[in-house]
Amino acid sequence: MALVFYTNPMSRGRIARWMLEEVGATYETKVLAYGPEMKSPEYLALNPMGKVPAIVHDGQVVTEAAAICTYLAFAFPEAGLAPEPDERADFFRWLFLAAGPGEQAVTNTSFGFALPDDPQARGRSGYGSLDTVADALAAMLAYGRPFVCGARFTAADVYVGAQIQWGMQFGTLPERPGFADYAKRLASRPAAMRANDLDNALMPEEG
Incomplete structure (x- = not known):
């Protein structure tokens, strides 16, 4: 193919x-x-x-x-890397949170868009606040859970992990317990390192 x-x-x-x-x-x-x-x-x-x-x-x-x-x-x-039947709930839950409310919160905050200081309006936004998103992602990693679906790395970690890694690198996501260790685990994967090297080689030269 x-x-x-x-x-x-x-x-x-x-x-x-x-x-x-x-x-x-x-x-x-x-x-x-x-x-x-x-x-x-x-x-x-x-x-x-x-x-x-x-x-x-x-x-x-x-x-x-x-x-x-x-x-x-x-x-x-x-x-x-696809979820097993008992992993599907976590897989889709956290993947869609990161791709939907998570990205929306990070993007809106980076552009300085401030939601009205009203609980109903914040609820309509789909994410409430950037801190709420960060708290939710931290809860996902609570109790020593190493990956999105628990003990096993899946495709959800590629997307969710990338969002947390970038949030830490560029300061667009508030720090929370577990983020640094999670990002370190993902960065050490051989595939992640290969991909990073390939993309870095395509970056335009500075100067």
Whole structure:
């Protein structure tokens, strides 16, 4: 099966790259520049949002980093990164929290969007506050739980873990107990290191 990966090293494509390395897939990388290249008719035919990442796997198009992680987990079951039946609740719960309310809270806060100081309005936002999101993620890791689904690393850790790692790196997520140890566990994975090296090699030279 042919697998093509559209990305930019300064994007959420890093999450998809990590997942591709975790499943051990053979893939072709196509780096798209921000601006006209991502908005070209050819690419918009694949992803009308005009952004990366995206993959085309045997003719099937998948966009959105969380969706790509989930799709690849099921497309390559031999990698063992899809949830077992008793892991599905945690898998989907925390993956969708990070991709929905979590990303929304981080993005809104980074742009200085302040929610009204009213409980009803905050409830309508879907996340309430950035601190609420951080507290929820910390609760996920409470009691020494090493990964999203418990004792075993899954595709959910690629996405949720990337959000926590980036939040710590760029200061966009409040610190909470467990975050640093979790991020360290994930960063030590061989696939994560390979993916990071591949994307770093694509970064534009400074100066």
